[in-house]
Amino acid sequence: QVQLVESGGDVVKxxxxxxxxxxxxxxxxxxxxxxxxxxxPGRGPEWISYISSSSGTIYYADSVKGRFTVSRDNAKSSxxxxxxxxxxxxxxxxxxxxxxxxxxxxxxxxxxxxxxx
Amino acid sequence: xxxxTQPASVSGSPGQAITISCTGTSSDVxxxxxxxxxxxxxxxxxxxxxxxxxxxxxxxxxxxxGSKSGNTAxxxxxxxxxxxxxxxxCSSSTITNTFVFGTGTKLTVx
Numbered sequence: 001q002v003q004l005v006e007s008g009g010d011v012v013k014x015x016x017x018x019x020x021x022x023x024x025x026x027x028x029x030x031x032x033x034x035x036x037x038x039x040x041p042g043r044g045p046e047w048i049s050y051i052s053s054s055s056g057t058i059y060y061a062d063s064v065k066g067r068f069t070v071s072r073d074n075a076k077s078s079x080x081x082x083x084x085x086x087x088x089x090x091x092x093x094x095x096x097x098x099x100x101x102x103x104x105x106x107x108x109x110x111x112x113x114x115x116x117x
Numbered sequence: 118x119x120x121x122t123q124p125a126s127v128s129g130s131p132g133q134a135i136t137i138s139c140t141g142t143s144s145d146v147x148x149x150x151x152x153x154x155x156x157x158x159x160x161x162x163x164x165x166x167x168x169x170x171x172x173x174x175x176x177x178x179x180x181x182x183g184s185k186s187g188n189t190a191x192x193x194x195x196x197x198x199x200x201x202x203x204x205x206x207c208s209s210s211t212i213t214n215t216f217v218f219g220t221g222t223k224l225t226v227x
Contacts, residue, residue: 035216044120044206045155045163047216059214062118095162102151102210103168110162 002026002106004096009111016086016115022079022096022108030074033099036081038092039110046092049081050099064090086115121146121207121219128225134195137222139207140188145217147188151210154183154192158203166205167192194224202226 008020022034035050048061049070058070069082079096093112097104122140129135139152146152150170155163165174167183170190180195190209194201207219 044204044221045208045218047208047218050216061215101169102149102216103153103165104155104163104208105165105168105174107162107164 002098004098004106004108006094006096006108006111009094009113011114011116012086014086014088014115014117017082017084018086018113020081020083020094020096020111020113022081024077024079024096024098027098029072029077034072034079035097035099035104036068036070036079037095037097037104037107038090038113039095040089040092043092045095051079083113086113088115088117091115118144118211118213118215118217121209121217123205123207123219123222125220126223126225128227129194129197130227131197131199133197134193135197135224137192137194137205137207137224139190139192139209139219141190141209141217142188144213145209145211146185146190148212149210150185152183152185152190153208154181154190155206155208156201156203157206163206197226199226 003025039045051070067085071080093110095110096108098106154167157163170185171183205222
């Protein structure tokens with residue numbers, strides 16, 4: 001069955017960096033666009049980035065552009081999010097999601113990131 | 118990109134039908150038939166319920182339906198059941214190749 005498992009979330013100080021990973025199974029990873037979506041405590045989801053199947057097309061939300069970098073390794077069925085210059089407002093649960101067209105079809109269970117000042 | 122506007126809460130009794138609205142702009146909802154809806158129970162990841170305005174993924178009950186008129190999309194849940202109590206979020210693609218979610222609606226089954 002389809003599984004997406006995020007990891008790498010942690011408590012980090014403001015200005016610090018983290019690298020999140022998303023390991024997938026149950027489908028051919030290289031066939032799908034993937035997204036990162038986050039959800040701050042008590043708030044709704046916020047889309048932050050997507051990457052095409054070949055990594056040729058990448059987009060970011062303005063809130064993370066220039067600080068976050070998405071990448072993927074199709075051979076290892078893994079998605080990554082490098083987060084630099086972290087701010088308190090980046091505190092959230094981070095989800096990876098498999099896309100189908102313009103929807104987020106499958107979600108992982110999320111990994112929590114806390115940025116302390 | 119501003120969040121899509123949803124009512125903060127709706128409620129209904131078991132067996133009844135409710136509708137949740139999702140209002141956007143000409144830059145998102147009005148411009149594309151790519152509105153999707155997600156159900157989220159406390160402590161869980163969101164789950165896709167409707168995609169491309171009115172399509173249900175395999176395994177989703179036909180009690181869930183979606184529609185769109187202009188810049189407003191709607192999710193209707195008929196025959197309310199206790200397990201439908203959750204938060205619901207809409208989402209749309211935008212003209213800048215990004216995505217925007219709604220503000221969220223808490224559904225209470227009385």
